Structures are given as structure tokens and as C-alpha cells.
Amino acid sequence: MSLKISIIGGGVAGLCVARELVDRGADITLYERGDGVGKHACSWWAGGMLAPYCEGETAEDIVVQLGLKAADWWQKSVKKGIKSGQKGAEKAQKVQKNGTLVVSLARDHADLERFTRRTRCFTRVGADEIGRLEPDLKDRFSKGLFFESEAHLSPREVMTTLRELLVFEGVKFIRDEVEPELIAKDGLTIDCRGLAAKDSLADLRGVKGEMLMLSCLDVSISRPIRLLHPRIPIYIVPRGDGIYMLGATMIESSGGKYATARSVLELLSAAYALNPAFGEAEILEIGVDSRPAYPDNIPRLTRDGNIISINGLYRHGFLLAPAMAQMVAAHIFENKSLEMKHEYSA
Numbered sequence: 001m002s003l004k005i006s007i008i009g010g011g012v013a014g015l016c017v018a019r020e021l022v023d024r025g026a027d028i029t030l031y032e033r034g035d036g037v038g039k040h041a042c043s044w045w046a047g048g049m050l051a052p053y054c055e056g057e058t059a060e061d062i063v064v065q066l067g068l069k070a071a072d073w074w075q076k077s078v079k080k081g082i083k084s085g086q087k088g089a090e091k092a093q094k095v096q097k098n099g100t101l102v103v104s105l106a107r108d109h110a111d112l113e114r115f116t117r118r119t120r121c122f123t124r125v126g127a128d129e130i131g132r133l134e135p136d137l138k139d140r141f142s143k144g145l146f147f148e149s150e151a152h153l154s155p156r157e158v159m160t161t162l163r164e165l166l167v168f169e170g171v172k173f174i175r176d177e178v179e180p181e182l183i184a185k186d187g188l189t190i191d192c193r194g195l196a197a198k199d200s201l202a203d204l205r206g207v208k209g210e211m212l213m214l215s216c217l218d219v220s221i222s223r224p225i226r227l228l229h230p231r232i233p234i235y236i237v238p239r240g241d242g243i244y245m246l247g248a249t250m251i252e253s254s255g256g257k258y259a260t261a262r263s264v265l266e267l268l269s270a271a272y273a274l275n276p277a278f279g280e281a282e283i284l285e286i287g288v289d290s291r292p293a294y295p296d297n298i299p300r301l302t303r304d305g306n307i308i309s310i311n312g313l314y315r316h317g318f319l320l321a322p323a324m325a326q327m328v329a330a331h332i333f334e335n336k337s338l339e340m341k342h343e344y345s346a
């Protein structure tokens with residue numbers, strides 16, 4: 001008889017855990033208070049960058065290591081949807097391995113040098129190479145770094161595909177707001193509530209992120225671009241068909257449901273600096289949410305009786321959830337410890 005496990009929360013953490021546990025034959029019920037995949041989850045607002053080396057600029061080495069195989073994990077997981085004939089899977093297949101391009105304006109070259117010192121696995125690129133990689137940035141930047149092995153995906157598409165696939169494979173999705181302590185009376189429960197778990201995880205905090213979705217047919221960019229800046233570094237992630245995700249602020253606060261005028265102005269100014277044609281972009285969406293984070297910005301797996309918690313994914317939900325989900329599965333089925341280890345790189 002298969003092991004019955006409940007998961008609370010259908011953001012990226014909950015869905016990745018469900019994937020790994022179903023693969024090991026578990027009988028899963030997933031409780032999500034919101035309607036399907038949507039704005040209720042922090043994961044909805046993510047850029048979808050799978051950029052372990054770039055993140056190494058500020059993140060610990062464990063984050064880089066655990067994120068190295070995330071792109072392969074996502075590609076494999078979404079491909080299953082294509083085999084099963086799921087609608088939408090073909091589109092979501094686009095886990096794009098086009099690399100990341102990091103640039104700075106001439107006045108901010110010191111920031112580029114600092115980024116160079118703190119990261120690895122890149123090639124230095126000059127104006128010609130930047131123009132070859134991204135013709136619409138030609139002659140705008142004289143120096144940059146190219147992280148060829150990095151990838152990106154569209155969070156909304158891959159999460160929708162993953163959820164549909166899990167339904168197809170027998171996962172029971174129940175729309176309800178539930179308490180882990182009550183659910184855990186009936187058996188093993190994985191708490192993936194993100195920031196909503198703040199009450200039970202004392203040092204969890206929110207780091208506010210503001211982002212915009214733009215439509216701009218006049219600019220064609222094929223990979224995530226990071227524009228360094230001493231105060232507000234930004235990135236732009238192509239979603240295809242002239243749609244771009246422009247992000248993201250990092251503000252030490254979980255308060256505020258709305259983006260501030262200042263943040264929106266700064267994000268848009270940076271996009272304009274990247275290419276002035278973004279001045280004509282249409283703003284499709286302004287989004288805000290708070291990333292769940294522990295004080296060291298490293299996620300944690302903890303266990304209290306029947307409740308296993310995955311939280312603190314900070315700005316690395318899509319990058320780290322696959323490895324975290326594998327660790328949880330290995331803990332449950334192979335009795336391995338929940339200690340974060342480099343060996344789990346999805």
C-alpha cells in the first residue's frame with residue numbers, strides 16, 4: 001500500500017515536493033487555499049531565472065551547488081507533461097538554456113568588476129560579443145559577463161503544467177486553508193506554506209519584491225539580462241512574444257501590498273537605460289509579494305513530529321525547490337537526514 005502524505009501549499013515548493021513523492025509511489029493530497037496556480041503564491045511573481053552562478057554574487061556556495069541541476073530537473077519534469085499529452089505542456093517546455101548576460105553602464109564598471117570577483121563560470125564579453133548575443137543591445141555596453149550554462153523558465157507556465165500533470169497522476173488537490181497541526185494528526189505532512197508559516201517558524205521574514213510585466217514589440221531580447229547598478233540592480237527576463245518580466249526590488253519588509261512609485265520609476269528607468277525603446281513598452285502588470293527568507297537567506301528543512309517544513313526559499317524558489325524536494329523524498333524513503341548537503345543537486 002502506498003504511503004499517504006499531505007502537502008500544504010501549492011507554490012513552487014509544494015509542487016516540486018509532490019513531483020518527487022509521486023515518483024516514489026506516495027499517495028498525495030495537496031491543500032492549497034488559493035484557486036489553482038495563481039497570485040496567492042509568491043511563486044507567481046518570480047522571474048524564473050535559474051542562475052546559480054550569478055546568484056553566487058551574494059549567495060552562499062550551498063545555494064550555487066544545489067541550484068546547478070535545477071534547469072535539467074525542470075526540463076525533465078515538464079517533458080513528462082508532453083508525453084502525457086497535457087495541454088500547455090508544449091509551451092511550458094521552454095526551459096531555455098540561453099545563458100545570462102550581465103552588463104553595466106560605463107559609470108558602473110566598478111560594480112561589474114565586483115560581480116566578476118564574486119562569481120565564476122563566465123566569459124568576459126566586449127561590445128562586439130554583446131551585440132552578437134543580443135543585437136538589440138549593440139553599441140550600448142562595452143563590457144559584460146556571459147554565464148553560458150544558465151537558464152530561465154516561465155514560472156506560471158511550468159507550475160500550471162506541473163500541477164496538471166500531478167492531477168493526471170492521481171494527486172488530490174483540495175482547495176482549503178488548513179492548519180498543519182490538524183492535518184498531521186492523520187499522518188505525515190509537508191508544510192510548504194511559504195511566508196504564511198511565519199507564525200510557526202519564528203525567524204522567517206519577508207523580503208518584498210516588486211516587478212512589472214511589459215509588452216514591448218520593439219525590443220527583442222532572448223535571455224535574462226542583468227543590469228548592475230550600485231543601488232538598484234535590475235534584470236529583465238524574456239517571456240516570448242515581446243513580453244518581458246522586469247524585476248525586482250529587494251526590500252527588507254513584508255508589509256505593503258502595492259508597489260511604490262519610486263520602485264516603479266527606478267525599474268522603468270533601468271529598462272530604459274538598457275534600451276530606450278522600452279520607453280514605449282506597455283505595462284501589463286505591476287506585481288508585489290514577499291519572499292520567505294531566514295536570516296542567512298538559506299532555505300531550511302526542519303521536522304517536528306509528523307510535520308516536515310520546507311521554507312526560506314528567498315529569491316531562489318525555482319532554483320532550489322527541486323533539490324529541496326529530493327532531500328525530503330530521501331528523508332522519507334531512505335531515512336536520510338534533512339541537513340542541507342551539496343550532494344543533492346537535483
Ligand SMILES: Cc1cc2nc3c(=O)[nH]c(=O)nc-3n(C[C@H](O)[C@H](O)[C@H](O)COP(=O)(O)OP(=O)(O)OC[C@H]3O[C@@H](n4cnc5c(N)ncnc54)[C@H](O)[C@@H]3O)c2cc1C
Nearest residue numbers: 009011013033042043047048049178194209316317318319
Ligand atoms: C519579484 C520576485 C522575483 C523572483 N524571482 C525569482 C527567480 O527569478 N528565480 C527563483 O528561483 N526565485 C525567484 N523568486 C523567489 C520565489 O518566488 C520564492 O522563493 C518562492 O515563490 C517561494 O515558494 P514557496 O512555495 O515557498 O511559497 P509560495 O509560492 O508563496 O507558496 C505557498 C503557498 O501556500 C499556500 N498557503 C499558505 N497557507 C496555507 C494554508 N494554511 N493552507 C493552504 N494553503 C496555504 C499559499 O496560498 C501559496 O500558494 C522571486 C520572488 C519575487 C517576489
